[in-house]
Amino acid sequence: MNLLIVDDEYYTVESISLKVQKLCPSFDQILKAYNQEQALEIFSAHTIDLMICDIEMPGGSGLELLDKIRQSGFDTVCIFLTAYAKFEYISRAMKLSSSDYLLKPIDDQNLVEALQKGMELRKKQEDDRLNTLHAHYWKESELPLAEQFFLDLLSDSISSAPSELSRELYLRRLDETLILKSYFPLLIQLGQGNSFSPLDNRSLYEFALKNIVREYFFLPEELPLTIRIATGFYLLLLPSVGRTQNQLVGRCRQAQTDFVPHFPFSVNFYVFADSCLPEQLRPALLRMQNYAKKNVSKENYVFDFSLGTSPVSETHRIPSERWSDLLLSGRTDQLFIEFQAYLNQMKNSDSVNRDSLTDFYYQLLQLFFRHMQSDSPEAAACRANITVSSPEQTFVSFSALKDWISESLTTFTAFQEQNTSRDNAVETVKKYIETHLDEELDRDSLASMVYLNADYLSHLFKKDTGTSLINYIIDRRIARSKELLAKGEMSIRDIALTCGFQNISYFSRQFKKSTGMTPREFRK
Numbered sequence: 001m002n003l004l005i006v007d008d009e010y011y012t013v014e015s016i017s018l019k020v021q022k023l024c025p026s027f028d029q030i031l032k033a034y035n036q037e038q039a040l041e042i043f044s045a046h047t048i049d050l051m052i053c054d055i056e057m058p059g060g061s062g063l064e065l066l067d068k069i070r071q072s073g074f075d076t077v078c079i080f081l082t083a084y085a086k087f088e089y090i091s092r093a094m095k096l097s098s099s100d101y102l103l104k105p106i107d108d109q110n111l112v113e114a115l116q117k118g119m120e121l122r123k124k125q126e127d128d129r130l131n132t133l134h135a136h137y138w139k140e141s142e143l144p145l146a147e148q149f150f151l152d153l154l155s156d157s158i159s160s161a162p163s164e165l166s167r168e169l170y171l172r173r174l175d176e177t178l179i180l181k182s183y184f185p186l187l188i189q190l191g192q193g194n195s196f197s198p199l200d201n202r203s204l205y206e207f208a209l210k211n212i213v214r215e216y217f218f219l220p221e222e223l224p225l226t227i228r229i230a231t232g233f234y235l236l237l238l239p240s241v242g243r244t245q246n247q248l249v250g251r252c253r254q255a256q257t258d259f260v261p262h263f264p265f266s267v268n269f270y271v272f273a274d275s276c277l278p279e280q281l282r283p284a285l286l287r288m289q290n291y292a293k294k295n296v297s298k299e300n301y302v303f304d305f306s307l308g309t310s311p312v313s314e315t316h317r318i319p320s321e322r323w324s325d326l327l328l329s330g331r332t333d334q335l336f337i338e339f340q341a342y343l344n345q346m347k348n349s350d351s352v353n354r355d356s357l358t359d360f361y362y363q364l365l366q367l368f369f370r371h372m373q374s375d376s377p378e379a380a381a382c383r384a385n386i387t388v389s390s391p392e393q394t395f396v397s398f399s400a401l402k403d404w405i406s407e408s409l410t411t412f413t414a415f416q417e418q419n420t421s422r423d424n425a426v427e428t429v430k431k432y433i434e435t436h437l438d439e440e441l442d443r444d445s446l447a448s449m450v451y452l453n454a455d456y457l458s459h460l461f462k463k464d465t466g467t468s469l470i471n472y473i474i475d476r477r478i479a480r481s482k483e484l485l486a487k488g489e490m491s492i493r494d495i496a497l498t499c500g501f502q503n504i505s506y507f508s509r510q511f512k513k514s515t516g517m518t519p520r521e522f523r524k
Contacts, residue, residue, distance in 0.1 A: 001049040001119060002029045006039045006065065007081065008057040016052060016106065023108060024115050036060035036068075043069060048076045050118045055082040075125055077118040081106065145172055147227050150237060153278060154229065160279035182275040183225075183237040184248055187288040188213065190232040191266030191299055191397060205263055210234060212259055217251060233292070235285060240275035245306055252302040266299035268292065273306040294353035296397055297346075318342065318363045327371060330416070332409045339405050347398050357395040361388070364405065368412055382415040425450035426464050429457065433473055437480055437500045441473050477501065478514045485523045492519050 003020060007013045013032050020030060031046060033039035036059055042048065051069075053062040066078050079100045100114040149172055152158045158168050165179045190206060214224035217236055225237040238248065252269035260267045270288040288305065295303075326335040346352045346360070368386060372379045386408040388394045395401045429446050443454040446469065450457065458469040465472055477499040484495045493504055496519075501507035511519050 001027055001122065002031065002047055003027045004031045004033060004039065004042055004046075004048045004051045004076075005053075006033045006036075006051060006057075006062065007054040008034055008059075009054075010034065012054070012104075016111075019106075019108060019111060020115065023112050026119075036065045039065055040068065043072070043074060043076075048074070049122045050077045050079065050115070052079045052081060055080050077122045077125070079114050079118055142174070143223060143225075146174055146178060146223060147225055149174060149178070150225060150278075150281070151227050151229075154227070154235070154282050154285055156282060160282065162279070165278060178223075179278045182240040182277050183281065184240055184243065184245060184275050185272045185281055185284050185288065186217065186236040186238060186248065186252070187229075187270040187272075187285065187292060188234045188236065189268040189270065189292045189295075190234075190263075191268065202265070205265070209263060209267070213255075216255060216259070217248075229285070229289070233289065237281070245271065245273065245275070249302060249304050249306075256300055256302065260300055268295070268298065268300065269302045271302065271304055271306075293396075294355065296354050296357055296395075297349070297352050299397075318360070318367070320363070320367055323367060324370065327367065327412070330413070332413055336406065336409055340402065343398055343402060354396065357398070357401050358391045361391045361395055361401065361404070364408070368408060372412075372415065378415060378418055382411055385411050425452055425457070426460050429461075429469075430472075433476055437473075437477050438498050439500065441500065443469055473500075474510055475514070478511055481507070481511065481519065482515070482522065485519055488523065492523075495519070 005013050005016050005020075007016070013034065017030050017032065020027065027050075029046070031042050031048070033042055035057060039051075039053075051066075053065060055062040062080055069076060069078075079102060081102050081104055083104045100117060102110055102114055149158075149168060152168075153160060153165070158164060162179065166176055169176050169178060188209075190209070210226055210228075213234070213236060214226050217238060218224040219242065222239055227235045227237070229235050249271050252271060255269070256267075270292055272284045272288060276284050288303075291303065323335060323338065326332070326338070343360075346356065365387065369383060372382055386404075388404065395404070428450055432446070432449065433441060443458060447454040447457040452460075454469075461467070461469045461472055467475065481495050481499040481501075484490055484498065485492075490498070492507075496502075496504050496507035499507070501510070508518050511517075511522070515522060
């Protein structure tokens with residue numbers, strides 16, 4: 001502990017300091033001040049546990065000093081000294097919570113008793129402060145500890161046997177009455193929002209929503225148990241005492257007007273049919289969560305399980321022939337409009353759930369794949385780009401499916417355009433070869449003409465004609481030379497040059513290789 005001695009008389013301060021060192025040597029520091037200003041400076045730099053202070057000092061009395069200390073929030077124990085036993089001093093000192101009042105000259109025994117009393121009071125103040133702080137910390141930690149307890153119970157991490165639950169509460173220092181209550185489980189599902197995408201914004205909105213539902217559904221005296229079950233799912237455990245299931249349904253419907261419209265995502269409420277004891281909560285949650293995960297058609301809706309809500313699934317067959325025609329004819333804008341109309345019709349049906357969307361996805365995938373039978377790398381890449389690894393997890397809403405359809409149509413259209421461009425490239429090169437047989441023709445120059453790689457162009461030619469680009473050129477030159485030889489109007493040498501062969505011997509070898517005879521034998 002630290003002690004501050006304040007008196008305008010230097011020798012009085014020194015005398016008291018020596019006595020304290022001799023009679024009470026347990027102080028860590030003994031600090032000294034000779035006026036109010038010095039004392040306040042010491043308070044700003046040190047922790048002062050006890051202060052011995054003269055009441056009457058020039059430049060500000062000890063009572064004024066204590067008043068300023070109290071206004072600054074310090075709870076220092078104060079022992080006043082004075083040569084006059086005036087009642088008004090005593091009265092003001094009591095109001096300012098001083099611990100003792102001693103008359104000068106100070107008797108050693110009285111000083112020791114006053115210091116011991118002050119140190120005990122100071123110790124009690126510190127103990128009370130720590131107890132209050134611990135109580136505050138415990139109160140703050142009670143809610144997350146209780147929510148973690150129920151999360152462990154709901155995830156089957158701890159046994160639901162009453163004896164095991166009591167033991168867990170004891171180990172976690174939680175009130176055992178938590179498992180003696182029955183609760184109305186209220187599941188809140190946060191849907192997909194279209195008005196924003198950053199994850200940090202969504203987290204901020206979810207944090208705000210969690211605080212709002214705590215205030216909106218719980219009474220002030222209740223522990224607002226709001227448990228994050230999974231991404232986008234919160235479970236509220238509302239004590240059954242003081243509320244009914246019908247009242248809770250009505251409160252959820254009112255929430256759809258009061259605060260749900262202020263959020264950029266849909267908010268669905270699932271109200272279980274009955275109140276549950278803690279050991280009954282997990283089956284109730286699984287039933288609600290199973291339905292919530294299958295729901296895709298209802299947004300900003302209150303599901304009342306007392307009405308016998310149950311998921312229904314029905315297969316919706318697409319008009320595949322009509323959509324195939326639109327796809328092949330390139331009328332993707334019209335096709336997307338029909339996709340949307342079909343999905344809206346599904347959404348308005350009571351027989352649609354997440355399984356229905358997954359089935360719809362597979363039907364469309366077959367439609368796309370039917371027109372991508374090619375084994376080319378481009379076709380494989382296109383199929384990979386429009387295939388979803390986990391459709392049952394991806395298509396949690398109609399908007400998610402619409403986004404996939406839009407992206408897939410764009411990908412498919414690009415693939416078709418690329419195919420058309422490749423076909424046009426082959427035809428362009430064929431026509432050029434046909435009119436320039438007498439010129440030097442090589443793969444690189446022909447490929448650059450249609451902005452393709454030479455190897456790739458040769459690959460396309462082989463796929464289209466069954467032969468490589470170089471062999472195709474030779475075949476066309478031989479075919480042209482056969483026409484000219486048959487007419488008999490030109491010499492064999494001129495025919496060779498006209499068809500792009502630079503010398504007669506090479507022309508003869510290639511001609512015989514192709515026809516089995518020499519040009520001269522062919523002409524006869």
